[in-house]
Amino acid sequence: xxxxxxxxxxxxxxxxxxxxxxxxxxxxxxxxxxxxxxxxxxxxxxxxxxxxxxxxxxxxxxxxxxxxxxxxxxxxxxxxxxxxxxxxxxxxxxxxxxxxxxxxxxxxxxxxxxxxxxxxxxxxxxxxxxxxxxxxxxxxxxxxxxxxxxxxxxxxxxxxxxxxxxxxxxxxxxxxxxxxxxxxxxxxxxxxxxxxxxxxxxxxxxxxxxxxxxxxxxxxxxxxxxxxxxxxxxxxxxxxxxxxxxxxxxxxxxxxxxxxxxxxxxxxxxxxxxxxxxxxxxxxxxxxxxxxxxxxxxxxxxxxxxxxxxxxxxxxxxxxxxxxxxxxxxxxxxxxxxxxxxxxxxxxxxxxxxxxxxxxxxxxxxxxxxxxxxxxxxxxxxxxxxxxxxxxxxxxxxxxxxxxxxxxxxxxxxxxxxxxxxxxxxxxxxxxxxxxxxxxxxxxxxxxxxxxxxxxxxxxxxxxxxxxxxxxxxxxxxxxxxxxxxxxxxxxx
Numbered sequence: 373x374x375x376x377x378x379x380x381x382x383x384x385x386x387x388x389x390x391x392x393x394x395x396x397x398x399x400x401x402x403x404x405x406x407x408x409x410x411x412x413x414x415x416x417x418x419x420x421x422x423x424x425x426x427x428x429x430x431x432x433x434x435x436x437x438x439x440x441x442x443x444x445x446x447x448x449x450x451x452x453x454x455x456x457x458x459x460x461x462x463x464x465x466x467x468x469x470x471x472x473x474x475x476x477x478x479x480x481x482x483x484x485x486x487x488x489x490x491x492x493x494x495x496x497x498x499x500x501x502x503x504x505x506x507x508x509x510x511x512x513x514x515x516x517x518x519x520x521x522x523x524x525x526x527x528x529x530x531x532x533x534x535x536x537x538x539x540x541x542x543x544x545x546x547x548x549x550x551x552x553x554x555x556x557x558x559x560x561x562x563x564x565x566x567x568x569x570x571x572x573x574x575x576x577x578x579x580x581x582x583x584x585x586x587x588x589x590x591x592x593x594x595x596x597x598x599x600x601x602x603x604x605x606x607x608x609x610x611x612x613x614x615x616x617x618x619x620x621x622x623x624x625x626x627x628x629x630x631x632x633x634x635x636x637x638x639x640x641x642x643x644x645x646x647x648x649x650x651x652x653x654x655x656x657x658x659x660x661x662x663x664x665x666x667x668x669x670x671x672x673x674x675x676x677x678x679x680x681x682x683x684x685x686x687x688x689x690x691x692x693x694x695x696x697x698x699x700x701x702x703x704x705x706x707x708x709x710x711x712x713x714x715x716x717x718x719x720x721x722x723x724x725x726x727x728x729x730x731x732x733x734x735x736x737x738x739x740x741x742x743x744x745x746x747x748x749x750x751x752x753x754x755x756x757x758x759x760x761x762x763x764x765x766x767x768x769x770x771x772x773x774x775x776x777x778x779x780x781x782x783x784x785x786x787x788x789x790x791x792x793x794x795x796x797x798x799x800x801x802x803x804x805x806x807x808x809x810x811x812x813x814x815x816x817x818x819x820x821x822x823x824x825x826x827x828x829x830x831x832x833x834x835x836x837x838x839x840x841x842x843x844x845x846x847x848x849x850x851x852x853x854x855x856x857x858x859x860x861x862x863x864x865x
Contacts, residue, residue: 633715
């Protein structure tokens with residue numbers, strides 16, 4: 373415990389140092405402890421965020437800890453009941469029992485307890501910030517060769533995030549009136565927004581009708597076997613959200629998306645150029661193989677140029693780093709939101725991420741950490757997170773190859789942590805693989821089957837916490853890897 377030279381009122385008078393001392397508020401600490409001793413009910417006003425470690429004086433932390441233990445056990449915390457649990461010490465001529473009596477005698481009203489608690493907590497936060505800053509400086513000076521600057525930055529961000537999330541005093545119960553106001557505001561925003569959606573529009577109206585758009589803080593899994601078009605669906609949605617972006621400002625001056633949103637896309641499998649080529653093909657109507665070869669007519673090139681010019685303005689950010697960990701992804705997502713804003717996050721795809729300790733032999737445990745981390749990102753940043761996932765091969769062994777929740781690969785945590793699970797299924801893919809020799813009776817039957825399923829895709833909502841499950845039929849143009857609304861005539865209407 374720091375040396376206490378004298379006690380005057382509620383404050384410790386200390387020798388004037390010739391250097392800066394960490395932030396502390398011993399007056400608030402003494403006032404709060406005294407208030408709790410006189411009115412034990414004051415403890416309830418600070419108990420959900422204030423810890424003994426937040427007190428700058430060790431003895432104050434010990435006193436608070438003893439009182440906390442007694443009150444939670446249903447006992448009374450007073451100078452008499454507390455003193456036997458504290459060590460003897462000389463406090464500038466006062467014994468510990470005398471000091472407890474002085475704190476209680478000088479106690480102020482219980483009404484100020486929460487304010488004193490916040491002052492103590494904020495001073496502790498500043499001391500921790502100083503410690504983190506010193507650690508950053510020391511590590512930068514003496515870092516081993518294996519400790520790269522990027523790793524140091526990510527470690528610092530993790531420490532800062534942990535500090536920000538520990539002991540927050542903004543939470544706790546709120547009145548139903550406040551919750552009702554939030555719900556009404558959301559409904560009003562949905563009423564005013566194009567499509568009358570509570571969430572962000574995907575640009576696919578039938579899918580939006582089933583889901584109500586992409587909801588904040590949701591973890592949305594898009595799963596399918598290779599060749600089904602799950603990446604195409606994710607890029608279509610990402611582009612549609614970014615293209616619809618309209619900026620505004622909230623009452624507090626912060627950036628607000630009136631419609632659409634800023635999109636972050638982690639492309640762990642494809643390069644940024646490959647992803648851009650796919651999106652360019654989707655939007656221009658020029659096949660991606662033509663773009664890669666440069667085999668285009670003049671009109672197609674004009675289409676391409678016009679689409680590129682429009683795409684150049686959309687707020688879509690791509691990170692093409694492969695094999696990153698969930699911790700690195702979290703740090704980069706936070707940075708994107710802080711620097712540019714973020715309204716939707718897309719990860720292509722889940723199984724290419726690693727846990728915080730790198731690739732592990734226990735893949736199920738590692739994937740559990742990843743899905744839990746993605747759900748935490750969605751809640752922290754208050755954005756929908758869309759993560760793509762592979763399906764196990766057992767789908768191929770069934771007669772009906774439509775995916776089910778049990779087909780999610782490697783871990784039940786995907787189904788457990790996800791708010792929405794969407795499967796992409798194209799029967800055309802499987803029918804095309806069974807093509808018989810031309811001129812046979814089987815070929816004619818196959819051709820009829822191909823005509824029935826050509827250009828159609830099923831998006832199967834296998835799980836949705838806040839809405840119905842079911843199937844949405846979409847148009848799929850394989851040449852452009854583009855999903856769109858299915859014309860109503862195709863429904864037989």
